[in-house]
Amino acid sequence: MGQAPNTLSAVEAARRIEAGTLTVEQLAEACLARIAEREPEVGAFAHIDPEAVRVAARASRADGPLRGLPVAVKDLIDTADLPAEYGSPIWAGNRPTEDAAVVTRTKAAGGLILGKTVTTEFAWRTPGKTRNPHNLAHTPGGSSSGSAAAVADCMAPLAFGTQTAGSVIRPAAYCGVVGFKPTFGTHDRRGVKLLAEYLDTVGCFARSVEDIAFFDYALRGETMPPLDGFDGAPPRLGIHVPFADRIDDDAAAALERVRIAAQTARASVVALVDWTAYEAMDEVHATVMTAGAARALAWEYDNAYDQLSEFYRETLTAGRAIDDAAYYDAQGKADKFRNEAAARLDGLDAILTVPASGEAPEGIGFTGDPMFNRIWTLLRWPCVTIPAGRGSHGLPVGVQIVTGYGEDARALAVASWLEKAMKAVE
Template sequence: MAELNELSAVEAARRIKAGDLTAETLMRACLERAADRDAAVRAWAHLDPEQAIAGAKAADAAGNPGPLAGIPVGVKDIIDTADMPTRHGSTIYGLNRPNADAAVVTLTREQGGVVMGKTVTTEFAWRNPGPTGNPHNPAHTPGGSSSGSAAGVADKQFPLAFGTQTAGSVIRPAAYCGAVGFKPSVGTHSRAGVKELSGYLDTVGCFARSVEDVGFFDAALRGTAPSPLDIFDGAPPRIGVMVPFRIEAEAAALDMLETVWRRAETAGATIIDIASNTSFEALADVQTVVMTGDSGRALEWEYERHPERLTRFYRDNIALGLAMAGDALAGAKARADKARAEQAALFEGVDILLTLPAPGEAPLGLGFTGDPLFNRVWTILGWPCVTIPAGSGPNGLPLGAQIVAPAGADATALAAAAWLENALS
């Protein structure tokens, strides 16, 4: 039974629909894994085994399940759940129990998924970390802000999880933990009931252990059939390799990226080197302005009413955000809007871009979740991003490869990631 927690979501759903497995049995296997591993990984902000089993039993009892067919799902703790606490990684919300589920939680449950529990987030999904450790070595950060979702999926405590990304909070922790992370095009999934940092940037994303699973979960949330992952089979993708902020990358990460594109080339892909450009890299500043300005406004209530319960980092950042000129913030968004169109030229002659999801391996220590620099510009451009595991670095920790597709070309991103995942296997 211990192996059931390792099943892919697609396989588990197949077995449950075929009557070969119950949601309850699957949930119990995941809970057993979580109990074994919790002291090391600490992925959970809230986990009540009886509640999780009751949810699975209800899914079994409902019969004829939806596509998510009783699959356990980890939900980042900035996403509202009416039956579980939602603490946003802050003591200000220590007793918070929302009145309603967030839209994506409602969808998950309607599609047959079972919320297993709430996963650790950094404070309001920015910098100050929770207790979660990297499942490959708990002395290293799992990344953040979606720390518990990334760590728990990679650690096989649950097959699917939600994260959110404002700077690099899905892609970076997925890469650090050796999971697959998918940040769809901005605006894809509803953010109703998700604690807001930036209306311009916040994007709900998903974690799984394979591209197939992450696409399966994403499709269930869209209410569509999964997009085909085989569009590049027999017609390998044209891949633009682009490494912005190269000087900030670790040597092992750059070496691994070269290994990845050489394997892709061997498998038939066309590889085109794409130079980074200063107008692209300047967008990191614009992202900082938008994130700081928006989040200062979004968290003004917490700042005014409970300043003593905010970390120093947050107080400073909210103060900076509140001090920001309205026209400067609007101007930064206008500049990003313009860049979304202009930078689309990067895709001329290529299907996708291949780049680093993070500077390298997960840093040592749990005090800092690592630098989101390799994510910030893709996030403000709003383009779909997938990261897949790609070997390991000198500390034996996972490295990743990030695939970026044009705005709205989420299916292309997923199919190229699946093709690349296969080329690397």
């Protein structure tokens, strides 16, 4: 019996569709069957219309780089033919009049919109129904909860997320998939419900680095960069973990496994001298995010206060107390820090760090701490997380690769190299 189409990599599925050995309808039907089987337990989707997916699959010309591949869309991103409720009762039943720019791009590249995935309330804190597909008693992470879970459970080969603190990288790590937060501003945010304009970044999920690069660069309208770079030489990596005292043995062990695999494959790996400036910028991120949220969600606060969670009532009240001068001052500090931090990358291809404190926490009321993501998001640098084995409770753990502003192709190349290095020592 051949491999089920929904379990194929995105790249392999696209190849088979192009070769005529797989149809868009067959792939869509396999994804829908998996959703029908697992959705009652995992709860990855906020909205899905199977018949509309089938109609779109039949009508697909299987052209463009995405070849009709199903793509799940975080319900923070507008779709004209499906509701966009942003994880909030305030927007229940909301039907946008047009697609978000990234959805338009997806369709133009030949992608098939599969459905809308669960997001936490306005992409911050209050979670939805989604559970970790590896253990339903644990969180999938947030805020891109449904997207990470759907890709991990082979409901979709590709999915969109957004990140304002750690909302792509952390759930990808918890669910054992690849997550990519590109350089800030890479993808047009028109039609994405803003949370903090200075930080919000559209990212994506897949089950391999090659699939991530394939999807991301199809959206850019650019040729996928080579993933075997470095002119034949292994990468130069610097290990640094801000807030290192807050990670557990599982995260530390994953980082050590990857270090050993990298050095076995002849990479240069050095431990960076601790730099407390990273930790100091955590407060700056908090100011920018809180003030930004108060401005982005001003209408909801003024017109639907009673329908906001207690967290948002308190947070938006605090954010409104941050005046414009303080808000812009915090942004200025972040801009200055970005220039200073760039020097930390001299002589390195990437920083190797952790994406989370360890395995996904038990329970679905808390999506985990974005402490190990916030500073990189504030820097607006590209970040990739890749699976790095299992922790003490059998749940996935990962590592995170970070490169400088605009160095997205390098981040993906390092991640791909590490992915292969780890397989070589398994």
